[in-house]
Amino acid sequence: MRISSFQYALRDACRSLWRNKFMSLASVATVAISLVILGGAWLLVLNTQNLATAMESELEVNLYLKQDLTREQALGMKDQFAAIPGVDTTTYVPKEEGLKILEDRLGEDTNLLQALDGNNPLPDIYRLKSKDATLVPQIAAEAAQIAGVEKVRYGQGMVEKLLSLTDWLRTVGILVIIAIALAALFLIATTIRITVFARRREVSIMKLVGATNWYIRWPFFLEGMMIGLLGALIAVGFLQLLYSQLLKNVAMMVSFLPIISDAGSLLRLYEILLFSGTLLGAIGSAISLRKFLKV
Amino acid sequence: MIQLFNVSKTYLGGVRVIALKDINLHIKRGEFAFLVGPSGAGKSTLTRLMIREELPSAGQIMVDSRSLLRMKEREVPYFRRKIGFIFQDFRLLMERTVYENVAFAIEAIEMSKSEVRTRVPAVLDLVGLKDKLQSYPHQLSGGQQQRVCIARAIVNDPLLVIADEPTGNLDPDTSWEVMNILSAINKRGTTIVMATHDKEMVDRMKRRVIALDMGRIVRDEERGAY
Numbered sequence: 279m280r281i282s283s284f285q286y287a288l289r290d291a292c293r294s295l296w297r298n299k300f301m302s303l304a305s306v307a308t309v310a311i312s313l314v315i316l317g318g319a320w321l322l323v324l325n326t327q328n329l330a331t332a333m334e335s336e337l338e339v340n341l342y343l344k345q346d347l348t349r350e351q352a353l354g355m356k357d358q359f360a361a362i363p364g365v366d367t368t369t370y371v372p373k374e375e376g377l378k379i380l381e382d383r384l385g386e387d388t389n390l391l392q393a394l395d396g397n398n399p400l401p402d403i404y405r406l407k408s409k410d411a412t413l414v415p416q417i418a419a420e421a422a423q424i425a426g427v428e429k430v431r432y433g434q435g436m437v438e439k440l441l442s443l444t445d446w447l448r449t450v451g452i453l454v455i456i457a458i459a460l461a462a463l464f465l466i467a468t469t470i471r472i473t474v475f476a477r478r479r480e481v482s483i484m485k486l487v488g489a490t491n492w493y494i495r496w497p498f499f500l501e502g503m504m505i506g507l508l509g510a511l512i513a514v515g516f517l518q519l520l521y522s523q524l525l526k527n528v529a530m531m532v533s534f535l536p537i538i539s540d541a542g543s544l545l546r547l548y549e550i551l552l553f554s555g556t557l558l559g560a561i562g563s564a565i566s567l568r569k570f571l572k573v
Numbered sequence: 574m575i576q577l578f579n580v581s582k583t584y585l586g587g588v589r590v591i592a593l594k595d596i597n598l599h600i601k602r603g604e605f606a607f608l609v610g611p612s613g614a615g616k617s618t619l620t621r622l623m624i625r626e627e628l629p630s631a632g633q634i635m636v637d638s639r640s641l642l643r644m645k646e647r648e649v650p651y652f653r654r655k656i657g658f659i660f661q662d663f664r665l666l667m668e669r670t671v672y673e674n675v676a677f678a679i680e681a682i683e684m685s686k687s688e689v690r691t692r693v694p695a696v697l698d699l700v701g702l703k704d705k706l707q708s709y710p711h712q713l714s715g716g717q718q719q720r721v722c723i724a725r726a727i728v729n730d731p732l733l734v735i736a737d738e739p740t741g742n743l744d745p746d747t748s749w750e751v752m753n754i755l756s757a758i759n760k761r762g763t764t765i766v767m768a769t770h771d772k773e774m775v776d777r778m779k780r781r782v783i784a785l786d787m788g789r790i791v792r793d794e795e796r797g798a799y
Contacts, residue, residue, distance in 0.1 A: 283683045480677075483664060486624070487729070488653035489681035 283493060290497035291504060294473045301472055302505060305465045309509025309558055310516070312458035313551050317517045319451030320547055323444055325538055330440040332536045339418050341404040342429040352402045355426060359404055362420045364413035371403040401428060459558060466505055466562025470498050474566060499563045506559025510552045518548070574733060574764045575600040575623060580632030582618050582788075592618040594788045596632070600766060600781075602732075605759045607775050608768040609799050610785035616768040619785070620735050623766065624656055625649055637732060654682050657726030657763075661738035663718045665710040671697065671721050672706040678725045696728045697721075700754055716747030723754055727763070734758065736767040740774065748774060772799040 295302050341359070343352055352370070359368045371379075377398050406421065408414050414432050422430045474481070484494050521544070528537050538544075575598070582593040593615045600606050608616045621627045622634060625641045634641045637655060644652060665674050675693045684692070697703055700720040710718055719739060726734055736755065740748035752774060759765045769775060775782060775798060782797030783790060 280683050280685065282686045283680075285686070286680045479664070480666060483666070483678070484681045485650075486653060486658050487678045487681050487725075488650045488656075490647075490650045493681060493683060 283496075287493075287496040287500055291500035294477065294497070295501055295504060297476070298469065298473055301469045305462070305469045305505045305562075306509045306512065308458075308462040308465045309506055309555050310512040312455065312462045312558075313510055313513035313555055314516055315458055316451075316455045316554070317513060317547060317551050318520075319447065319455065320550075321517075321521060321538070323447050323451060324543065326440065326444040326447060328536055328538050330444060333440060337408070337414055337432065339406040339408065339414060339421060340431040341406065341421050341427050342431070343402040343404070344426050344428045345401055347402070347426055351426065355404070355424070358424055359406055359421060362406070362417055364408050364410065364417050366407045366409045369405040369407075371405060373398050373400045373402050376400040376403060462509070462558055463562045463565070466502050466559055467565040469505065470502050470563045470566040473501060474498060495567050498567055499560060502559035502563030502566075503556050504559065506555040506557065506562070507552065508555075509558075510555025513555070514548045514551055517551075518544075574602040574604070574637060575766070576633075576635040577622075578633040578635075580622065580629045580634060582615075582622065582627070583630045591788050593622075593629075596790060598783065598790065598793075600764065602764055603759070603762050604781060605756070605765045605778075606767070606781040606783055607778070607797075607799075608766065608783050608785065609770070609775060610791075614785040615788045616785055617737060618788075620737055620766065620768055623733075623735060624653060624658070650682075654729060655732045657729065657731040657734040659719070659722050659726050659734065659736035659739045661741040663710070663722045665718060665721055665725075667710050670707050670709055671702060671713070674710070674721055675725045675728050679728055682729065692728055696724045699727075699757075700724045714747070715743050716750055719743060719747075719751050720754065723751070723758075727758055731763065733764045733766070736765065736769075738769055739767065740769065740771050745773070752778070775799040 343355070349372070352372075356368055356370060359365060377400055380400070406417060408417050418430045418432050421427055481494055525537060525539055577596050577598040580593060580596040580598075581591070584590040584592055596619070608619060610616055618627070622629055622641075623636060625636075625644065628642060636652070639652065641652075666677065669677065672693055675697060676689050679689055679692060694703065694706065697706060700723055702717060702720055702724065705713065705717065710721065713721070719742075723739075726736075734755070739755070740751055743751065748771060755765055755767070756778075779796045779798075782792070782794050782799065784792035784799075
């Protein structure tokens with residue numbers, strides 16, 4: 279295709295985009311909405327997964343030892359725990375330290391020590407970190423078998439729940455996106471069909487003077503792709519605005535939440551959105567153009 | 574230029590309509606031929622077959638030494654670039670200027686911008702519309718509109734011009750203007766086939782006349798009359 283033919287096509291595409299501005303606008307808006315939802319769902323899934331990984335790495339098994347053990351006995355158990363398959367590190371927290379942590383957590387103005395009257399009711403604790411979050415339940419079960427262990431505690435169910443939430447989000451997200459993408463596709467196809475209809479006289483003359491089918495198709499294709507790209511640009515702009523605002527608020531209010539903010543993964547998402555918007559436009563046009571050139 | 578061998582065309586619909594029956598015809602390069610006959614005689618079908626808008630039910634058609642039956646679908650656009658069309662109803666694009674209407678036809682066959690810029694004013698000058706470049710079709714008279722249509726048909730220097738009742742909507746004086754332009758184009762070597770009802774014109778032009786009736790050629794005379 280010649281450069282000048284491309285320019286003619288671009289000119290004609292812009293012209294008919296403008297001539298059917300309301301229909302074009304409706305299609306652009308649908309593309310934008312579907313891509314905002316796609317992008318939003320994507321960010322949500324990405325962040326829950328990120329959160330799940332962060333929580334997994336924090337996950338540990340707490341072993342409460344029996345009160346009647348001597349300090350030597352308690353320290354001697356370390357090797358037994360370290361030998362459990364899957365255990366990464368073991369940390370011994372004597373009851374004095376436990377009390378101090380408790381005191382710090384409760385604040386300065388409590389008279390906990392006074393209330394306890396010098397007695398320390400806390401047990402000695404072992405903290406086990408696992409190499410893999412999925413091994414945590416097994417480690418907990420094995421540790422419970424060891425003599426001298428009173429009680430075993432870990433974040434039962436938390437990680438599983440979080441991961442099943444991401445799965446759920448992903449499926450629902452995909453279904454919603456497919457539904458809206460179909461609507462966008464339908465609208466783009468209708469828009470192109472209307473422009474084809476409006477230009478059928480031109481098309482018939484073009485065919486008579488010997489324009490190739492591709493020369494005739496190009497402006498319509500371009501029109502569809504421009505609708506898609508325009509919708510995608512709006513979606514990206516909207517998401518960027520929304521997400522940066524969200525980031526600011528979350529960072530201020532719940533600073534411990536690990537929110538994804540690196541430019542790389544956002545940029546990748548935006549690239550994907552722009553690409554899918556343009557693709558949506560191209561497919562929408564193709565649907566309309568499939569059968570109208572039969573003369 | 575155009576050869577038809579035993580060409581028949583039958584339309585299958587609710588009723589079988591025989592539009593053309595056993596047509597044998599040879600139109601030479603540079604010739605000016607009228608197709609005459611009453612409505613429904615088969616003139617339009619014949620022109621549609623010549624430009625491969627339709628294929629014959631039987632027989633063979635050669636245009637510019639190429640068989641239209643053996644031509645592949647994707648070759649049709651390139652074949653049509655050798656032919657110019659003129660219609661009774663002009664078929665101009667109303668929302669475009671005279672210049673754009675003519676330019677459109679050679680943009681569509683992917684001529685470069687610079688070529689478009691030189692050819693369009695030249696051809697509009699040839700048909701006597703050089704001061705109407707920026708007018709819109711509705712601002713022109715019927716004769717002027719038909720001249721735009723002629724300019725669009727010949728801007729690509731076609732070997733063959735096919736005109737379907739080009740003067741059908743015009744008064745006698747204007748018809749003559751159009752006829753004169755077509756004669757001038759023919760003098761430059763372009764073959765012209767013109768379907769018409771205009772008896773007076775055919776009689777005065779003294780060109781080849783091919784008369785059709787009920788889908789058959791009933792008369793074919795060099796320098797004939799209607």
